[in-house]
Amino acid sequence: MSDIIQLLPDHVANQIAAGEVVQRPASVVKELLENAIDADATVIKLIIKDAGKTLVQVIDDGKGMSATDARLSFERHATSKIKSADDLFKLNTKGFRGEALASIAAIAHVELKTKQDDQELGTTIVIEGSEVKSQEVIVTPTGTSLSVKHLFFNIPARRNFLKSNTVELRHIIDEFHRVALAHPSIGFSMFSNGTETYNLPPSNYRQRIVNIFGTKTNEKLVPVEEATEVLIISGFVGKPEFAKKSRNEQFFFVNNRFIKSAYLNHAINSAFEGLLKDGAQPSYYLNLTVNPQTIDINIHPTKTEIKFDDEHTLYAILRSAVKHSLGQFNIAPVLDFDR
Ligand code: ADP
Ligand code: MG
Numbered sequence: 111m112s113d114i115i116q117l118l119p120d121h122v123a124n125q126i127a128a129g130e131v132v133q134r135p136a137s138v139v140k141e142l143l144e145n146a147i148d149a150d151a152t153v154i155k156l157i158i159k160d161a162g163k164t165l166v167q168v169i170d171d172g173k174g175m176s177a178t179d180a181r182l183s184f185e186r187h188a189t190s191k192i193k194s195a196d197d198l199f200k201l202n203t204k205g206f207r208g209e210a211l212a213s214i215a216a217i218a219h220v221e222l223k224t225k226q227d228d229q230e231l232g233t234t235i236v237i238e239g240s241e242v243k244s245q246e247v248i249v250t251p252t253g254t255s256l257s258v259k260h261l262f263f264n265i266p267a268r269r270n271f272l273k274s275n276t277v278e279l280r281h282i283i284d285e286f287h288r289v290a291l292a293h294p295s296i297g298f299s300m301f302s303n304g305t306e307t308y309n310l311p312p313s314n315y316r317q318r319i320v321n322i323f324g325t326k327t328n329e330k331l332v333p334v335e336e337a338t339e340v341l342i343i344s345g346f347v348g349k350p351e352f353a354k355k356s357r358n359e360q361f362f363f364v365n366n367r368f369i370k371s372a373y374l375n376h377a378i379n380s381a382f383e384g385l386l387k388d389g390a391q392p393s394y395y396l397n398l399t400v401n402p403q404t405i406d407i408n409i410h411p412t413k414t415e416i417k418f419d420d421e422h423t424l425y426a427i428l429r430s431a432v433k434h435s436l437g438q439f440n441i442a443p444v445l446d447f448d449r
Contacts, residue, residue, distance in 0.1 A: 120185075120186060120240065121216060121239065121240035121241075123186060124186055124212045124213055124215070124216035124240055125213075125216045125217060125240075125264075125265070127186065127209055127212070127213045127216075127411075128213035128214065128216045128217045129268075130213075130410075130411045130412075131209055131210055131213040131214075131411045131412070132213055132214060132217060132261070133412075134162075134272060134273075134278060134281055135158075135161060135162025135163060135166055135261055135272075135278055135281070135282060136162065136278065136281035136282045136284065136285045137285075137412065138162065138166045138214055138218075138258050138261065139156065139158075139162065139166055139168075139282050139285045139286065140285045140288075140289070140412075141205075141210035141211075141214065142156075142166065142168035142210075142256055142258070143156065143168060143285070143286070143289045144204035144205055144210075144289065145168075145170075145204075145205060145210065145211075145254075145256075146168055146170035146172055146254065147204055147289070147293055147296065148172075148191065148203045148204050148205050149170055149172025149173050149174070149253075149254060150172050150173055151170035151171050151172035151253065151296060152171055152296060152297065152312070153170070153171050153296070153297040153298075153299075154168065154169070154170050154171075154296060154297070154298050154299075155168070155169040155170075155298075155299050155300075155301070156168055156286060156298070156299070156300045156301070157169070157300075157301045158279070158282060158300070158301065158302045158303070159302075159303055160275060160303070161274075161275035161276075161277075161278035161279040161282065161302075162261065162278060162279075162282055163261060163269075163272060163275070163278065164259065164260070165257060165258070165259050166257075166258045166261070166282075167255065167256065167257040167258070168254075168255070168256055169253065169254070169255040170253045170254050170255075171251070171252065171253040172253050172254060173226060173227065173253075174224045174225045174226040174227065174229075174232070174252055174253055174254055175224045175226065175233070175254065176226060176229075176233075177233040177245075177247075180222060180224050180233040180235055180245075181235060181242075181245060183211050183222075184211050184212055184215045184220075184235070184237055184240075184242075185208075185212055186208065186209060186212040187207075187208045187209065187212075188208045188211075188212070189205065189206060189207065189208030191203040191205050191206045191208075192206045198408060199402055199403045200402050200403070201365075201402055201407070202365075202402075204367065204413075206408075207408075207411065209411065211256075212240075214258055215237040215239075215240055216239060216240045217239070217261065217262055217263070217264060217265055217268070218238075218239075218258045218259060218260055218261045218262070218263060219236075219237075219238045219239075219258070219259040219260045219263065220235075220236070220237045220238070220256065220257065220258055220259075221234065221235070221236050221255075221256070221257040221259070222234060222235045222236075222237075222254070222255070222256050222257075223248060223250045223254070223255040223256075224250070224253070224254040224255070225250050225251065225252050225253065226252065227252045231247050231248065231249060231250075232247070232248050232249070232250035233245065233246070233247065233248065234246050234247075234248045234250070238263075239263070239264050279302065283300075283307075284358070286298070286300055286308065287322055287361075288361065288368035289368070290308075290310055290318065290322060291315075291318060291319065291322065291361055291363070291368075291395060292363045292366050292367065292368060292397075293366070294312070294313050294314060294315045294317070294318035295312050295313075296312060297310060297311050297312045298310045308322070310322065315344075315345065315346075315395075315397075316328070316331060316346070319331065319346065319395055323359065327348075330348045330349045330352040330393075331346040331347075331348065331349075331395075332346060332347050332348070332349055332435050332436065332439050333345075333346055333435060334346060334347055334394075334396060334431055334432055334435045335431075335435075336427060336430075336431035336434075338427055340400065340401070340404070340420065340423060340424070340427070341398060341399070341400055341423075341424055341427050341428070342398070342399040342400075343396060343397070343398055343399075343427070343428060343431050344396075344397045344399075345363075345394070345395045345396035345397045346394070346395050346396075347378070347382075347392060347393065347394045347395075347396070347432055347435060347436070348392060348393030348394065349439070350382060350385040350386050350390075350392065350436070352393070353382075353386050353387070353390035353391055353392050353393065354390060354391065354393075355389055355390060355391060356391065357391045359393035359394075359395070360375065360378075360391065360392070360393060360394055361394065361395045361396065362374055362375075362394075362396055362398060363396070363397045363398065364398045364399075364400060364405065364407075364416055365398075365399060365400065365402060365405070366397070367407065367413065367416075368414065369407075369414055369415065369416045370414050370415065371415075371416070373421055373425060374398075374421075374424065374425065374428060376425075377424075377425045377426075377428045377429040377432075378392055378394055378396075378428070378429070378432055379392065380429055381428075381429045381430075381432035381433045381436065382432070382436070385436065394432075396428075398424070398428075400418070400424070404418065404419040404420065405417065405418055405419070
C-alpha cells in the first residue's frame with residue numbers, strides 16, 4: 111500500500127485559513143486597524159474604494175517594520191506579539207495568531223510600505239496570491255501603509271458571495287466604529303471613494319461616542335462606573351427614552367476588544383426592564399476590564415466571541431451597575447435593594 115498523506119503547500123494552507131479570517135472587506139478593515147493599534151499608532155487613516163471590493167488601505171504612524179520583518183509578516187504564524195502559549199493569558203495586543211497578513215495576501219493583491227523611525231529608508235513589498243512580486247527599498251514616512259486590492263480575485267465563489275456596496279460598506283463602518291470606540295485616544299479618519307466620511311480627533315470616551323453618533327447623543331448618555339475585584343465597568347448606557355428599534359449602538363469591549371455576548375446583552379436588557387417601549391433596544395457603550403487569565407479569546411479567528419470563567423458573576427455585577435446608574439439619574443424609581 112502506498113502512502114497518500116501530504117502536507118499542503120503554504121499558499122493552499124493560507125487560502126484555507128483565509129476562509130475563516132476574511133469573510134468580507136470589513137474583516138480586512140478590522141485586521142489592518144488592529145495591526146496599526148498594536149504598532150502604537152497615534153493617527154490611523156482608513157481608505158476605502160467600492161465598499162472595500164476594490165481597495166482597503168490603512169495608513170498608520172506606528173513603529174513600522176524592518177525589511178526582514180516586513181517579508182516575514184506575510185508568513186503564516188509569524189507574529190511579534192506572543193512567544194509562548196502562556197502569553198495567550200496575558201495578552202495586551204489585538205493580534206497574536208500571526209495569520210491575518212498571510213491570509214489576506216493569499217486572496218488579494220497586497221502592497222506594503224513600511225519604515226521604522228530610526229531608519230532612513232523603508233521597504234515596499236508587493237504580494238499577489240501569496241506570491242511575492244517585488245521587495246524594494248523606498249522613501250516613505252515612518253509607519254506602515256497596507257493596501258489590499260481586488261479581494262478574493264482568485265476565489266470567484268467568495269467574490270460573488272459579497273453583498274451590495276451598501277451592505278459591505280455598512281459592515282466596514284461597523285468595524286470602524288468598534289475599533290474607534292475602543293481607542294478614543296487614537297485619531298482616526300475614514301475616506302470612502304475619495305470623500306472623508308469620518309474625522310475623529312483623539313479625545314475622551316464620551317467625546318468619541320458623540321463624534322461618531324452625533325451631537326444629540328451627548329444628552330442621552332448615562333455614565334456607568336463600577337469597580338469590583340473581578341470586574342471593572344466604565345462607560346455609558348443610553349437613557350431609555352432615546353431607545354430605538356435598532357441594535358447598532360450596543361457595544362461591549364472586554365479589555366479593549368469589541369465582543370458579542372448574548373448573555374451579557376441579556377443582563378443589560380434585564381436592567382432596563384420596565385423602562386423600554388415594546389421592541390426598543392437599549393444603547394450601551396461599556397468597557398469591561400477583567401483579569402486576562404479569566405478569559406479565553408481564542409475561540410474563533412475573528413475573536414469576537416469570548417469565554418469567561420465566571421459569566422454568572424459578571425452578569426450580576428453588570429446588571430446591578432446599570433440599574434444603579436439608571437436609578438441615580440432618576441430614570442427609574444430606586445427600588446433596587448440588591449445594592
Ligand atoms: P498578528 O497581528 O496576529 O501578529 P498579522 O498577520 O496581523 O499577525 O501580522 C503579523 C506581524 O506583522 C505582526 O505581529 C507585526 O509584527 C507585523 N505588523 C503587521 N501590521 C503592522 C503594522 N501596521 N505596523 C507594524 N507592524 C505590523
Ligand atoms: Mg494582526
